[in-house]
């Protein structure tokens with residue numbers, strides 16, 4: 001990723017977070033009304049829908065119907081529906097949420113009129129309770145409690161398999177990574193994986209420490225998944241273009257190196273403000289974005305490595 005790309009993605013992600021923040025829908029509706037969804041054939045029976053820098057939607061199509069992975073912001077629901085019509089005239093049968101953030105679950109209420117939503121237990125809990133998403137320091141967003149029609153009807157605690165269109169689609173729970181309710185979704189026959197926000201191409205990741213996420217869980221999930229994926233698998237990131245397992249390896253390397261630098265500084269008794277002053281993450285500054293800046297990512301690592309529990313948001317088990 002070039003630094004130009006990084007800063008562009010940073011601006012786009014900033015828009016995502018503004019939307020997360022905003023409870024006044026008027027301005028965002030106006031902006032989102034201009035959004036065009038881009039449809040990409042990923043591989044096999046899986047497509048990717050991108051738009052408004054919300055989370056990427058995976059759409060698995062076949063004679064039995066459509067399975068969606070994530071559903072973006074509520075105001076985009078009809079555009080998602082129209083984009084689906086361009087690839088299949090079959091009904092939506094199931095929607096899987098990779099985690100609770102509203103750029104991935106915002107249209108749950110719309111799509112649950114057509115098909116049940118499936119997610120990890122903690123996704124339902126956090127959507128129901130609302131709370132704060134954040135890195136435990138400067139990055140902080142309100143997550144509003146969601147009405148019951150937006151809550152996943154089917155929940156699981158470890159994994160679930162959906163048998164449709166001749167494929168065994170597997171959603172597997174990875175604890176305490178981006179949040180405490182992350183699922184990674186595998187399409188073994190199509191040879192595609194949807195990573196949710198456990199992998200993104202926008203630079204330093206947002207890790208929702210307040211929502212039960214952690215750098216250690218984030219790294220553990222990536223290590224586990226990378227070890228199991230075929231080399232030629234197509235990767236749908238939570239945000240960004242279709243990627244490869246090698247892209248994930250590069251990202252994982254950065255995460256492990258930056259964690260180690262902060263761990264070493266902690267062993268030496270350095271405080272967060274001293275680490276900021278020392279610019280200890282400067283070697284990776286090309287990953288710095290406008291919301292998850294170098295400092296915000298340093299805060300994330302510091303808070304994650306020094307606290308046994310999340311921040312202000314009730315931790316669900």
Ligand SMILES: [Zn+2]
Pocket residue numbers: 099101178197
């Ligand atoms: Zn997210």
